[in-house]
Amino acid sequence: MNIINKLTLRHLKENKRRTLVTIIGIIISVAMITSVTTLAASFLDLMKRSTIAQNGEWHFYLQDVNKEQIEAIKQDEATTTVVLSNQIGYALLEDSKNKYKPYFIVKEYNEQGFKQFPFELNEGRLPEAADEIVIPKDLETNGGIKYEVGDQLTIDVGERYAMNEDSARPLGQTPELNFLEDGTLSEILKNTEKKTYTIVGKVDHPAWETWEPGYTIFSYFDENLVSSENTFSAFVAVKEVNQSIYNLGKSLAIEIGIEPESVSYNNQLLSYYGVSNDDNIRTTLVSLSAIIISVIVIGSIALIYNAFAISISERARHLGMLSSVGATKKQKRNSVLFEGMVVGLISIPLGILAGLGGLGITFSIINSLIQNAFDINEKLTIIVTPISILAASGVSLVTIFISSYLPARKASKISAMDAIRQNQDVKLTGKKVKTSKLVRKMFGIQAEIGLKNLKRNKKRYQVTVFSLVISIVLFLTISFFSNSLQKSVELAQGSINYDIQVQTTYENEEELKSFAALDNVTEYSIVNSTYLNSWIDMDKVPGENIQSDSSLNKDGKKLYGVFIQALDKASFEAYANSVGADIEKFKDTDHPTAIVIDTFVYQNFDNGKITQEKSIYTDLGDKFDLIQQDFETEQETFVNSIEIAAITDQYPMGNSTAGFGTLTLVVPESLFEQLVLQDEYQYQMTDLFLNSSDPMKTQTEIEELSESNLFISNIFSDRQRAEQLVLLLKVFIYGFTVLITAISVANIFNTISTSIALRKREFAMLKSVGMTPKEFNKMINYESIFYGIKSLLYGLPISVAIMYLIYTSLMNTFSYDFSLPWMAILFTVIAIFMIVGAAMLYASSKVKKENIIDALKMENI
Template sequence: MRNIFSEITRRTMGQNRTRTVVTIIGVILSTAMVTALAVFAGSMQHFLVQHTIAMEGAWHVDISGMTREELAEVLADDRVEKASVLYELGYVPAREEDGICHLVASRDETAWEELPVELDAGRLPETEDEILIPYDGIWIAGQEAHVGDVLAIPMGRYVSETGETQKSWELVRETSEEAGRAGQYVEGQTQSFTVTGVYKEMAEMDFGSARFDAGYMLLTGGRDIPDQDENGLYCRAFLEMKKPGQADGFIADWVDPSDGRNRLEGVSWSRHDSLLRWQGVFRSERYIQFIVGMLGTLLAVIMVGSVSLIYNSFSISLRERTAQFGLLASVGATRKQLRKSLRFEAFLVSGLGIPLGLLAGVAGSAVTLHFIGGGLTAFMYGYEGEIPVQIYPAALLLAAAFAFLIVLVSVWIPSRRIRKISPMDAIRSTKDIRIRPRDVKSGRLTGKMLGLPGMLASKNYRRDRKKYKSTVVSLTVSMVLLMTAALFTIYLTRAGGTILDPPKYELEYTLFLSGSQGDEQTTGDVRKLLENEPGVEEVWMYKSIYLSIPVEENMLNEEYSRIHSWSEEDHPDGKVPFTCPAIVLSDDEYQEFLKEQGLEEPDAGAAADGADGTDDTVLKAVYYDQMQVYDEENETYSQVPVLSDEVKKRPLAAGIYRAEETPDGGQEMTFEEKLQVEFDQETMQLPEKYDAQGRVDPIMILSERQFEQYRSLMRDGTEGESYFAEFNIRASDYRTVGADLQEKLEEKEEWDGIFYTPAADAEMNRQAVAAIQVLCYGFIALISLIALVNVFNTMSTNLMLRRREFAMLRSVGMTGRSFRLMLGYECVIYGLRSLVYGTILSLLISFAFWHFTSRAGGGNEFIFPWPWFAAAVAGVLLIVGITMAYSIGKIRRMNIIDELRKE
């Protein structure tokens, strides 16, 4: 409803277009930041959920080894939305000499729909007498199977000593170390099947691997539930809950024996962690605390920054309209009406800024995903795809409500001043400027050192503290916003890298070398082949060796001993066969690494034993001794040393373990010493290019010279001098490049090596790290814009409010140089104060982030990134300089007489 107060508010906003526009921009940016984060996170989450479902299925809990009766009880649970069921039909031998059997199974209609099978050849089976095989030429009942073949195969089962039918995970190949664990095979009725197709390895899709302990899985086309027969075969169900959060309660009720109330016994089960993670279900309360703490701190800083930006605008509006409010109050306007006038301005700003902010946030997320979607999918999955924008109405409503709350808080703070201002004080503006002789008195040193401009700057700061406090607060908040963005990125990325531990390289090739003269030629040929492969972006090669060093078990960390679990047979001499890997860098890389770590080259200045002043039989090495372990009780990751101080800084025997026959026909391990090793200097970081994923051992870092020293001591005609050449390969389209490289390397029969694709095994971790990085960089960009607008709005408006003061100074003869010096000194005053406050607040925020990440296992190192801090200070000062130049330019163009006449 229009009234005189709303009309005055509209007219005032129109007369102060710059401030109004800047305020609306502040609301737009605040809304856009929250909206963009919500839309981007929602789009990423939706994409990752849908991709996981497409690759692995929508199930939440997998239970294997149930009877038909147990399955019926499980399906009657109200929490189960749907089930995809796989039924065991029997086992069929491959061929007699293999000693293995394949499992023949059928799936119900839901399983064929929800857990799709990708074909390599042929078609899907449609009836119960048609079958799919895992690869062409597989042996079934003593015959090779190909697409189109009709096979007559006996269907049997395994039974235990008690006559019970055994389950698939209870069976192992008879050629394994646990031979005899499989029960007796009982042959059943022979059935005929037609091979219709070959399916791809389902282990990649994680819902019913093609291979299990007993053999491979053969799928028939039956869609109906098979009748219960006397064989007592089992079934496997992939269950989807109505709500993902119900999965853990269901597991506790049915299958988890640790909870004590499980209804099913003797079954195998798994939880679909990869899907539940993206659906927001975490098993660890510490991770929930970590996410809530990090996001809570982030949103609190965003809110403070947004409130600061918008509050400054309304506070300045109140200062501009103080005399106006005094006149309105003198003619009968109540304080409630005056506050409504200010709130009406807030509604107008919100009505324009929030919708535009929502559109800007959605558009920004859409543009970002359009340009980086292909790169993200390539990083996560090895192929370029598209990430569609997913807009959740609830997220938009929350973003709008959050932005409106910020505006209301920003208005409420300055509107309280209206209640404390009398009409006469408002008209005279006596509340804005308070002059007390003691407060505005400046020291003699200020006048002597800085002259009249410095003295005026000091007095200006003291006589109108509220105005200058708003500038100091604005600069401090802007600096803290930039530091928060940097700290959030660093801590979250480090936590993701520590907890998720994604590989640095997409592909790896390990070449086994025997120590012959042709090793260098072979290594060069392999490297040339890899570097010439289209799509390969980088190849980094290093050599690696493994040194056996017998030590007392109490010289090693207990956690390390638990992971390696040596038995008494492994160390009959009372020492454990500790094996320490070593990586060999080129001489240039080695010297650069020592320089980066501030270390000296080993053997430098050592006591002379050999002709050249060093002991040639002692290999002194730089080493890294930090092992990442997970504490299940506290649910945290930590870095712990492996070696005790008794092991370090002294020569240790190193050599080869050999198996020798004993008189009774057995074998005994004996150790033959070849050289001595000394852990000389410890480094707290590994070489930057080295990928230490999954590492649980200390690592030595050697030079080529030390490697040759090692080879010369080990060379005695034995296998002891063999070593490895490790090739780390970076490729964006790693699936295509990896398939081509693997084929080419397999053709080189003279090369003895293993090709590996770590990126494929760490897709989930890569997804999380990629999402973290993109969210952080987008957050930094938006925070920087808010900081820029915040400083510009506060400083430019405060300077414009002092037009009469500046006009008076110019009228009495202040030169342009003195004028600029005065403003420059003022900038120094509140710049220094902002620096102090900003540093303290940044340290507190860094402590908060450190607290949450350390509790979740993201590392225990407190971080204060001084380069980022210097960049934040420089950025804020640059914005101040630009704003000052802009405001001074406008002030110089103003007419002195006109400004002095204004009231």
Template sequence: MNIFNKVTLQGMKKSRTRTIVTIIGVVLSAAMITAVATFGVSLLNYMANGAAQKYGDWHVEFLDVPSSFVQERTHDEGVANTAAFENIGYATLDGGKNPNKPYLFIAGYSEEAFDTLPITLVSGRLPKNSGEILVSGSVAANGGVKFAVGDTLSLAIGSRMDGNKNLGQHDPYISGDKPGTAKETLVPKAERTYTVVGINERPGFEESSAPGYTLITKADAQDKADSFSLFVTLTNPRGIHAYIGNTAGTEAYVFNDNVLRFMGLSDDNMFNVLLYAVGGIVVAIIMIGSIFLIYNAFTISLNERTRQFGILSSVGATAKQLRNSVLFEGLCIGAVGIPIGIIVGIGSIGLVISVVARNFGEILYTSVPLTLTVSIPAIVVAAAVSMVTILISAYIPARRAANTPVMESIRQTNEVKVESKAVKTSKLAQRIYGLEGTLALKNFKRNKKRYRSIVLSLVLSVVLFISASAFVTDMKQASERAVAFTTYDIGFATQDMDDSEMLSLYDKLKTADGVYESSYQALMKYSCAAKASDLSDYYWEYAGSHSPDETVNLPMDIQFLEDSTYLNMIKGLGLPAEEYTGQNAKLIAVAKLTSHMKTNREHEVDEFIDMFKSSSMNFTIAPETNGKPKMEQGQNVSITFVETVPPDTLPILGNSGSKNPVFFRVMVPYSLKEKFETPDTHVDIKGLTFRSKNPTQSAAEMKTMIQGAGITAKYDLYNAYEMLDENRNMIFIANVFAYTFIIMISLIAVANVFNTISTNIKLRRRELAMLRSVGMSERDFQKMMNFECAFYGMRALLFGLPIAVISSWLIYKGMFIGGADNIDFVFPWSSMAISVFSVLFIVFITMLYAISKIKKENIIDALRDDMT
């Protein structure tokens, strides 16, 4: 070890406190970078495992390959597993509505294919022989042709041909020049008869451009096919592109991007950019905070060793040797801090993952656990980034110190360079602060560069803490609003199911364990013809100018409720049941202008305002077709407007909801639905709603019942409670990671402030000793240091609080553009108060520690100390 390195080690031992604090900063920095990298790897591994469960655990599919190719691939080096199904052929889909998908594609699964390629059953069961078949639900949803369990299919199966070329699922349908014609032809080869035993969701391997809906049967061992689809799983997925280059040849292939994208191996450039950009931003924030801390440590170290460097330079030390001396100090600190940081980072993120793992399972993949995944490459990268952070932090001050002239270093004349006018204070400031405060203010002014990093560190901590708190507050507010307006736990929604079938299913589903309340309903779009003079002034402030004699067609919803539910509502409103039941009964409705509607009076209506002047009126209502009322089919009704909250409707399939501030809904008993139905109208949505003591268990039992009932109509089963629970889980996860991140960043800031203030006080020991030697009392001395603390804290808060408020507002605008969902901007008073207290507390505690050390020193010794 050379003499420079020995001197460096002696200096580190002499300043143990500063060295330990710097090592703690490196530990925190390395721990955060390691934690971010490890969590990123764990999350991607979780997403890849979940996608493999949902879409299949394979990496590449070869389409339309011969059996010889399948045999060759099973013996390839690096292949973990293969599965194949027979491409039995195509059949025309009679009555299909999608011109780009006119075929049924028959796939004959082997046992390996059933194990490797996941099948999600909607109803029925899997085929047990080559005479049974599964029909994809997309045939009805996308193709417009319905099949039911038990149906018999007689299909003329053949091959798609474009001249002499055989076409497969990877080749889109080739239509002709005129509508309804095709350039390709279907050449029939055999007649096959199948029995439909189940309905399944569209297989994950079926491309959106595929010309045929995939129907799955079991491969016939007696029938030797000449075309297969082969699915290959590699031992090391990162070699997928090299494997394709060596084996594919002229064969068509498709990557399983749903799985590969989470390994960074797909061609989804947008996802890759997002993935690396988010990780890069987080690591950059950590590095900035860490560089502040470590840079300050080395700057202060060099300030202590300035005269030492000057003396070494005077006896022949080169600038390179001096720089290497400082870099050696950085390497020593890194050698101790980085390994500890890596261990702390892995342990802390492992603890966090164990806390949030269950919540992740309830949001995404219930049967795939989120586990800690330690990646050696990720750890190496984290260690390298940490070391680069240290070396950058050390090199900048080392270069400046090495280039300082020898005499300046020995005399230390470059310590403070300032003109008198730069530290001049006003008479008003002197009168307000007194002598002690004036001295503190002058010292703050003459050492601006040295103390700027303290202020920046505190500002960074304040902005991050308040911004994260604002984000969590907004998410909680959104969750609370969602919970407040939910009137059912489980919903079953459909559009085209017959009432008899739906009500038969209703009788079964309401017997599920845990269900204590149930109902059914339907929703239909209607239009109401109203006189302009009947509408309230507030409505016309929203709608604009009008003529008093004008007739306005207002869109309205008719919600048909189960008769018992409707009757209970009538009784709850105190209305006479005999007037509101029967064929010619009066109807009840809610007609309001909803909150936060901007009016022409330039203020906001924060309550629900009546649309109509009277509480009971006669109207002509008519069904809507394509958004236009058909008044020739109108009927006269008497409507009473009531003050109540109608039961929630079921979500309309494919509809994201309306932002119209006009709410006009009529409630009618379900038994009168036929009265309002016409040949040109249809129900927008209908279905069943349930309240349950255990919604998750009830929904699972209902799903089994629906599959057993052989339902073929398109439907959706909503677990509203679970959806809200997902929201709560997301907020919990956001809380955990936001506050973990903020705590660690804050610890870096605290270490930075502690290191900088305590060492600066140490550097000023002669100056402070001189003040004490000329008669400054302990009380006045403490008062001066308290003023310095106040100046640090107030300067940091002066910049930090406004930036944090702006950041919080931008987060709110980004999450809820225009105040959507009635989410209000909450000014972060509480988190600002915590920040103010924390900043002042940290600064004062650090100053007390440093001053206690100074007070214990002998004044004469401090004055004699030449800081060598």
């Protein structure tokens, strides 16, 4: 090792604080890049495993294929496994206590099917012959019928037909059951065949069987017993999952002689491989990933560059001394590059380990949260890919090289005397330090001195402003991305904010109240609904609504459908408070008032976008005349007038999304009778929407307690998956936000404190010519303001530009208006001035106690 490198190492050791700050800055930057890439791989792996655990591992599905076609599929070089499935039919289950599941559904799977699909065996074993079956565990807990392993089961298996239809077509797998008015089943089985099975095991209820009108029992599909005329279903898994899978499925279908359109794809699982047949979604994911990763990588590069910029600024005098004893330009440049190499060799491995370790700790916390909140077995595990490690190392190495090479090249050109005196960055020309007279008149001489100093020390000033700008951009970008993500998920999920919906006729409201009192119910809302019409002036009708069903346009008005949603007292008060409505306005039953929901969400089938649209333009105090329209006789019956007391885009608990030519009015239940015609037929329905700590148990209890015809919809699993996704993304997004904020604050403190420390002689000189402590504080405060204003002038426009890029990416899939996160911007403005002010005060407090004479004598800090 040559003498220059030895001196560089000694200098690093002697300046421990500066060296440590540089190393920590690089470690954090490398950790961030490593975390982002590893997190993406780990998160996608979790979603893949979760989807496979719920729906099985298959990539596309072919229906009604025969034995010869199956052989062709198996021989295809892209195929890895083929699951064969066959639904034998339905068998009546007369003793079932669950009237919504009155059947056995017999399905067969081959050996591969029991491996690829998530069968959780509770007792016994899986079937190995065509006369063996496994039964679901909930047959006893939910249906009240008990069988033991080893029992013989003899059933008549056939096809479902509705009694009141003459059609020869069977009902197939539709989950809707046909009931008579007295609640008895109005279906029969035809083409039955007696079958005897031996029960060899019990399994958990499969997640993909939620909506079936019976309990599925699974038998073994023996391919050797199948004739060439029989057809069945094939679930195919391929070797490599990429965008070509859609062409593969179609070409395979054509090759074996079936319609390409009949191929179905496991789109949920494929999406976690980054594969989608929706160009809009694919474009959105790619562009969003590119923007967010670019922002984080640029932020990380900025942290590394700033750390070296500060380091080289402090080392200028040291380099000057090397030059004074004969060091060449090349040796000085190599000294700085050697420092970069040493720091990189230490910090890059530590940064990678820190990133992986931080994710490991985060995953351990998140896993317990997920398992407790959502009752799932899958865990987030760290998936380390070569790409993530190479990306973090490569970006960091290039950044360190650039960050050290540019200052090194400049430092090599500085003369020995200039470097020792440290006046290379000080610009004393009048033009460079000229300030506006307005500054002095408005803020005084202290502000002018502070501003001139920033202009004199332009490099240090720019480094500080750059740190602040990066902080603003990172924070606002991540904040906007988080808000946009939440908005997009809400649009995609619609207004589904409940676990179970129980629907009945208006007369059975008391029965619904008994369901709401069940032990596991955590929240509920009882909604009475009716449907009316109203003629709306065209100037209040949005453009898209005018075009929808123009036959309803007449005399400058459009006939709207009006959904009336009447909430129970407690639910209405909670909803009214959440949208900022005055409860008192709804208590006068002689003058009905309502909350109007003026927006709705729909999917545009022309471009595939999920869009939020206005349903009506209305103002507080507007009145609507509600009518009942008989479209056959064109007779109109006036019902009542209703006044708008509040306007919102938030839906109450329950799915009540309107559409084109319709709107939703929310009223308290006390007004419902005012909006219903007496002695006339009018649509009326009552729904119970509830959330439960155990939705499956609550559904079972409702079915057991029910004494009337009810429609029960349990969407807990769908809602669970959406909430799980949002929760995970939010945790990591806000985690990165906190990390970025902490890094930025530390970087700003380091930059400003170093800058202040290098100005000890300057401050001593100002004090020596009469500047009082009060005036000194004013100067520091004004400098803080200038820093803040300058950084905001750059940071806010850049942030808005990146926000719009994110918005544009999301608009490939969604459609809603662009809006700035004003609260986040306000918080950022306040935070910037607080951070800069605190950093300036902290740094200046350390130089206030310096003796003027000693400070003037100092050549360097």
